Amino acid sequence: MKRYLTTCLILLLVQTESARADVLTLSRAVDIALANDPVLMAMDSKIAALKTMPDQVSALPDPVLSVNAMNLPTDTFDFDQEPMTQLQMTLTQAFPYPGKRGLKREMADLAATTSEIQQADYRDALVGQVRATWWDILVSDKALEIIGQNQKLLEDFIEIARAKYAVGKGLQQDVLLAQLELNRLQDREVRVRGLRNSHEAVLNGLLNQFPDESIVVSEDSLNTGLPELQSTGQLFERALTRKKLLKVHRQLVKKADLQLNLAEQEKKPDFRLGLGYGVRQDGNTPGQDRPDFVSVMFSMNLPVYSKRKQGMQVSQRVAERATAERLLDDALRDIRSGIGRRAAEYEAGKDQSEIMRTRIIPQAEQTVQSMLAGYQVNQVDFLNVINGQLMLYDARISYWQALGKAKRALAKLAATVGEETLYE
Numbered sequence: 216m217k218r219y220l221t222t223c224l225i226l227l228l229v230q231t232e233s234a235r236a237d238v239l240t241l242s243r244a245v246d247i248a249l250a251n252d253p254v255l256m257a258m259d260s261k262i263a264a265l266k267t268m269p270d271q272v273s274a275l276p277d278p279v280l281s282v283n284a285m286n287l288p289t290d291t292f293d294f295d296q297e298p299m300t301q302l303q304m305t306l307t308q309a310f311p312y313p314g315k316r317g318l319k320r321e322m323a324d325l326a327a328t329t330s331e332i333q334q335a336d337y338r339d340a341l342v343g344q345v346r347a348t349w350w351d352i353l354v355s356d357k358a359l360e361i362i363g364q365n366q367k368l369l370e371d372f373i374e375i376a377r378a379k380y381a382v383g384k385g386l387q388q389d390v391l392l393a394q395l396e397l398n399r400l401q402d403r404e405v406r407v408r409g410l411r412n413s414h415e416a417v418l419n420g421l422l423n424q425f426p427d428e429s430i431v432v433s434e435d436s437l438n439t440g441l442p443e444l445q446s447t448g449q450l451f452e453r454a455l456t457r458k459k460l461l462k463v464h465r466q467l468v469k470k471a472d473l474q475l476n477l478a479e480q481e482k483k484p485d486f487r488l489g490l491g492y493g494v495r496q497d498g499n500t501p502g503q504d505r506p507d508f509v510s511v512m513f514s515m516n517l518p519v520y521s522k523r524k525q526g527m528q529v530s531q532r533v534a535e536r537a538t539a540e541r542l543l544d545d546a547l548r549d550i551r552s553g554i555g556r557r558a559a560e561y562e563a564g565k566d567q568s569e570i571m572r573t574r575i576i577p578q579a580e581q582t583v584q585s586m587l588a589g590y591q592v593n594q595v596d597f598l599n600v601i602n603g604q605l606m607l608y609d610a611r612i613s614y615w616q617a618l619g620k621a622k623r624a625l626a627k628l629a630a631t632v633g634e635e636t637l638y639e
Contacts, residue, residue, distance in 0.1 A: 238433040248345045251423035258334040265327035273320035281305040294496045301493035312483040322473045329466040336459030343630030347623040348418045353432050354619035355411035358612050362404045365608045369397040389597035441565040450554050458633030464543040471536035478528045484515040557628035564621030571614035579607035
């Protein structure tokens, strides 16, 4: 018996832990999304690849080894017939103009750093999407919970109305009215459930799961507080130092500067240095020793078409730098606008939820209680009781919708400023 009870207890604990594991808290949803996102994984691979580039682009070009048969007579193809015949080996090394390799290395380092910043910006946006969608599901669940409670209340009202009608103290229209409102609740339940399924599919996509995967959100350690925001000007100042997208655009401006410098350097020649050794065989005449030859070669390219080539490239880089600056200005404008829009959405949701929580819901609860008491003694008609209950029902749902609106706006605002969370 003792062993049986122990086994049952273990199974109960396992089932409990399994149930808890299936419940998705907000922090766990964020962790899963960050761990499973394929774009983040692809960015990791891209960054690893880009970090191999600086050494590649800054290395000297490969030397060239040449083996040549020089001045070989075509009548005999004999190496000792003519004095100038030789077997020559040459090693040539190209040397870019000083400064070019350093610029290319700096550009490659910049590309790797820019990719890391882009990954961090994508991470912030992903966290904001996950948090906002998680709140969408929670608000839908709360709405469904409130609808379910009101369905039970209306069913009770229907029974009361039928009982009063059966003894001649009520009207049949009261029964019909309650039934109509119950049907309306069922219609709203269908619409809210459909909306929840849509949010669930979106969150499953963010978590890299199948769209029909069941998600049960948890209110454990849920923070329903709505803090006071800084001014939009202060938030914008925070974004100037924290928003990764701005850092990306600044990096692109810096890249344009480096490309412009490199284009200027392309007007300068590159060099080639070669060393050759020619082997000659002795002649057919006794004592005719032929010394080997050593050759030193130097060459450089002449940018005689610099006006059409390098000059045009400089003009191209100047225009590209101006484009990068304009894109940075555009990003600043979008962030400023986004902060203002998200802050306004947050303040509207915050104010509405506060009014619902502190004023409308308590007043609606008192009104419903008073009407129920009056209805029991035939001092309040059934229509007013139904309307009072529906008013309370709407107020409770409106509270959660406003809270969800504020939380979604706060998540989006955090991503706009350049942080994973803001005041939470």
